[in-house]
Amino acid sequence: MIWGTQILNGVLLGGYYALLACGLSFMFGVMRIINLAHGDLAILGACLVFLISDTTDISPFVALIVVLPVMAAIGWALQRWMLERSLRSGVLVPLLTTFGLAIVIENGLFEYFGADTRSLAPYIGDFAYDSWAITSNIYIGSLAALIFALAVVLLGGLKIFLSYTPLGRSIRATAEDPDTAALVGINTRAIYGIAAAIAVATAGLAGVFLAMRAVFTPYSGPEQLIFAFEAVVIGGIGSLSGTLIGSIVLGVAQTLGAQINPQGFLISGHVVFLAVLAGRLVIAGVRARGGLSTLLARLP
């Protein structure tokens, strides 16, 4: 029965990864940028909420109402003053600048908050450990269930927004071909700004939920970036529904790995990621040589 519980926990953990990976996937889909500061922006969001809840006793859920617009504004400003210029200078520069930003954010946070491990769990009361009994020995944590539901709503909502609203259509057109989109009257500069704002706000949201369900330090960002990236790649880069599936695969792999060895949590996640990459290579190689049947026929 322990395996059943672990798989369920893995799926719920996948919900957190989906929330985290959503912004990374979205930004890549629209702007073709892999934002290496994504994880650190998530931690920045967590730190801002922590700052509010710690000094004023306001619930982290209420603090989010203030912090999410701030994160969106940071995303917009980032696009205006950094990413836009980077994008013009070729494919390498956005990687270098977002990496520089990551170093600045994490060390800046360290300077301000110190090395202490923190959590938002004490600020949300019982909700941090409430759970529902499914059977006599399978429980679902209410926070984990909320995160999962939020991830599904966010990814689904983003998909509907992109498919059916005028702004969503403009974003897709810009993602497809910014020059042509500009020709038909779309303000691509504003579109990129909005896309970056959405991406950074969702990163901040994910960071806050990380802080509620676990602990964080100023240097937790890179690890979150790696998890988000693995989820996105496992699910197929650029696809929002793929991101949810990839996140669940990663979450289940990690919880099952942890069951085998204490170090197994991280190792099995990385191994599944590399195995998926290798699997795709093999499939692509077989296809390029005329499919499996042709290859088998050639065998002596």
Place this chain on the structure above:
Amino acid sequence: MSTERAFVVERWTRLSAGSSVAVAVVLAILALVPLLFDANVVDNLTTLFIYLILSVMWNALAGYAGLVSVGQQAFFGLGAYFAIQLSYYGVGVYPALLLGAVITAILSLPISLLMLRLRGGEFAIGMWVVAELARLIVVLDPVINGETGVSMIALNAISPDSRRDYNYWMALVAMVVLLAAVFALLRGRLGASVQAIRDDENAAESVGVRVLASKRTIFVLAAFGCALAGSLWLATSISFQPRQYFGIQWTAYMIFMVLVGGLGTFEGPILGAVIFFLIEYLFGQTGVWYLVGLGAAGIVFALFLPRGIWGTIEDKFGIRLLPVGYSLRMLRPVLHPGDGAKTPQD
């Protein structure tokens, strides 16, 4: 008019020939440093050589082959790890340091099979995953004592003074050999190939550049160089903590050195390493503000001075001290089309 050529294609200008002689003189002086200067100078220069190796290797990857890796610390850490392993099984200290790097280079071949299929940002973070995975696996090895780490005890058998000198000479030789290797590779066919790939991979492939093979050569060379830097670092610090050796800060240093010096120039990363060394020497004690400064400087250079300090000088004055490319020298004044239409008063 005539078949007489108006230009020559040349590699060695008078300046670059002169600077090559200067390089040889500098190297000869550097070789004698342990005999002439005190321990402090020797230690500092050894550190500088290691930074220089890292900087040049990262530039070969990113500046020439277009491969931005944020996971070169994988090889840095593995080089040191294998050196410890070899020494644990009785291999002599200095052979172990070199062999550790060789083993890492061999290991980088299967890694390259997977990683080089990834492009741009996917390659960047993919390498980071490799570095994390390498650290996690190394920590599982009982010899390493988990996160606590271990010391390369065999190093203590050598007296500190001779160890300092040996480390220095080994770092100097490693640096010179690696620089010469990169110089030779970039001047040859491979240099043109990888730069074509960096500028447009599909176009390069269509004109017959062997994309994967060219990238792999640079990837393995960079893995070897970073691994050697790692094992040299181990020789100077003796202790090995997985989190430090596999830390992302090495990538931050490499990016800073290359961006400030000049991405995609041969001389730039050398200048960048010297600048980084001086900054660390002066501000390294200020803790994390110093890292914030490095990150911010990296952003500013990437955005506003993408060719770095040396690249900008090179573009402005046409100076090439150690030429990896070709330049065109006009033998007689060239008439531009349209010049004839102008009146002399212009």
